[in-house]
Structure formats: C-alpha cells, structure tokens
Amino acid sequence: RWSNLPPPTPDVVFTLNSKAKAAADPKINLVIGAYRDDDGKPMPLKVIRKAERILLEKNLNYEYLPIEGDPEFCDASVKMLYSGVKDLPRQRIAAVQSLSGTGACRLAAEFVARTTGVNTEVYLPDPTWANHKAIFQFSGFHHVKNYRYFDSNTKGVDIKGMLEDLARAPENSLVVLHLCAHNPTGADPTPEEWNLIADVCQKRKLQILFDSAYQGYASGDLQKDSIAARIFLARGFEYLVAQSFAKNMGLYNDRIGCLSVTCATTVASEKVFGLLQNIIRPMYSNPPAHGARLVKFVLMDETLRAEWEVELKGMADRIIRMRKILRDELVQLQTPGNWDHITRQIGMFSYLGLSKAQSQALQDRRMFVMLTGRASIAGLTANTAKLLAKGIDEVVRN
Ligand code: LMR
Secondary structure, eight states, X not given: XXXXXXXXXXXXXXXXXXXHHHSOSSOEEOOSOOOBOTTSOBOOOHHHHHHHHHHHHTTOOOOOOOTTOOHHHHHHHHHHHTTTOTTOOGGGEEEEEEEHHHHHHHHHHHHHHHHTOTTSOEEEEESOOTTHHHHHHHTTOSOEEEEEOEETTTTEEOHHHHHHHHHHSOTTOEEEEESSSOTTXXXXXXXXXXXXXXXXXXXXXXXXXXXXXXXXXXXXXXXXXXXXXXHHHHTTOOEEEEEEOTTTSOOGGGOEEEEEEEOSSHHHHHHHHHHHHHHHHHHHSSOOSHHHHHHHHHHHSHHHXXXXXXXXXXXXXXXXXXXXXXXXXXXHTTOSSOOTHXXXXXXXXXXXXXXXXXHHHHHHTTEEOOTTSEXXXXXXXXXXXXXXXXXXXXXXXX
C-alpha cells in the first residue's frame, strides 16, 4: 500500500544539524537556532532550573489540563507580549496554549482554514523560516506565496518591494510577519516601516499572523522587541500572534508556546476561543503541563521574573558580542566585501551574504552554516567566531 509513496522531503534544518553533529571534530555547528554558552555548550537558564526545583517541592499532579491549556500561563504569556501596555483589552484577546511556536502557527493555519477557507492566499516573507511553507501547505492551503522582504544589496528589508507586494494581495489574504529578529535574515522593519506595513494591511483588509519566536532575545528588552504588536494593537487590528518560549526561556524541548487572537469585540473573542478548543480537541486533546508551569511561574513571580530578564539580556548581549568579533575579524583579515551587515542584523541568525557555493565550501571545512548562508550566531564562541572569519575569508577569496 505505501511502497509507492513519493520520497519524503528532508527537513533542511534538522537534516543538516544531524550531519553536523555526526561530523568529526574540529567543527563549528551553526545550523540550528539554539543558544550556546561561552564554551559552545547548551545552556539551560539558571532561573528555569530554580523554578523546576521549587515546582518539584510543590508536589503537583499529572491530571489533564483544560483543552486550551493552562489559563494562567496563557494570561501571563499575553501580558508578556504586551509588556508595558496599560489598559490591555485582555477580554478581547482569545489565548490558548500551543506546542511551541510551530504548534501555534499550525493552530493559526487551522483557524484560518476554518474561517476564511483553504483558498485564502497566504503570504510569507521571502525568505522565511524553513518550516512556514509546509505548515500552511499541510493545513490544506492551495496558495502559499511569498512577498518580497530581503534586499540582498543592502542586506536589509526591501520595504518598497514588501509594500508593493502586500498592496497587490487580495482582500482577506493572510500575511505572516516575524514580530522581531527575522529568521533567517536578522533584518527587521523600523517602527516607521511597521506603520507603513500596518497602513497597507488596513487598506487591503489583510489578515495578520505575527510569528514571535524571539521576544526579548533580539535586544534584551521585551518591550523594544514587541513594538510591532503594540502598533497593531493600538491601531485596532484583529490579528493572531504565535509565541514561542523555546529561545527566550531556553525551553526548546518543552514545546511551550501560545496562540493569541486579538478580536474587535468580546463576543468575537469568546467565539474564537471556542473554535480553537474545537480545533485542539481532535488534534491532541490538550497540551502538556510542564513547560506551561515553568513559564507562568517565572513570569508571575517577581523575583524569578527579574532574574530571567537579566539572563535574557545576557544571552542577547553575548550574541551581539559574537557578531562584533566575527565582523571585526573579517575587517582585520581584509576579507573582500563589506561585513557591516553582521553587526547590523539582530537576533539569533546572520544571513552572512555568502553564495550557495561559498556556504558549501564552509561546510566542506566542517564549518556548518546553511546553504542559504544562514549562521546561528548564538552558536559561536569568541574562539570559533575567529575561526569562522578565517573560513569565510578563504571561501570568499577562492
Ligand atoms: C531554526 O530555524 O533553526 C529553529 O527555529 C529551529 C527549527 O525548528 O527550525
């Protein structure tokens, strides 16, 4: 029955990560977006370890969560998203727990499939996170398209191209926007540009899904990183937000996230909430509790929250330092080209501006960046940043 199935499509990120993990030392693995410490080791946050110890003492049980997940977690998650917002219209925001950001995007896709239908045109940035396209295709959408996003000359946002493409999208199309620290390019719109994007979304009556995988991780400041959501909230939009706590709390394998839907009225938000419950129940019934307990505990406890924000800033600052070391070393080596974009870009990744052949040549030297030239800067150390610069220098000169 299944022998004639077409060959599976290997996932670009996980497949290359496995290859890099299996490669002999010495090597530099900058494939997957996961934070490493100064010694290149995975780094569970101290505050999470502390929260875990306290939770263990509480002797909690393993009973089912509600279909929508832990309500206190959802509330804390939404309030974190809008840190600093006074008079948050919480009753107009329907929120459910999700299996990290991927699960939140998938729930969002299922929600749109059931509201405006699978013929809704979906617009993703070009380029975007490798999984976005499959999420929408596997949710049944027939028209998954791209809008222009990255200008390879300036290595910044192609705002003109983006606005033109969005202005041409049919009414009700779904536009996926990265809230901050765009993956893979590390290039974000300015606040002024976010307002222009909001203008066109309003004019064209587009639906919006923000993918928020890096709040606090880009600048170390939760408020600064969520400016786009605050702009859309203040302008009265109805929109969806997929939040992940994989990176900013280092909870990669706990699969903890939140989907929130900001509605025009409380009546609408109650209906949306019910529909999301109806989508969740036949898919996975209800979500796991552990990650939600940790996140809500850290967000709601004043001391833990303060400790977390310090650790978060520490991670963001280390990435910024690694960017600087890499860029300065390239300048020092007089590597042909301009490398300022490495320090201009923000968040976990740098889109180094290397060709496919150059990226392959780095891989051949066991310096694993993706073939698009994406490198997880969070995976560098002071030492490997210098080695990478040497590698880039060689492949650029060849
Ligand atoms: C990445 O882009 O490397 C991360 O977001 C991990 C993933 O799921 O792809």
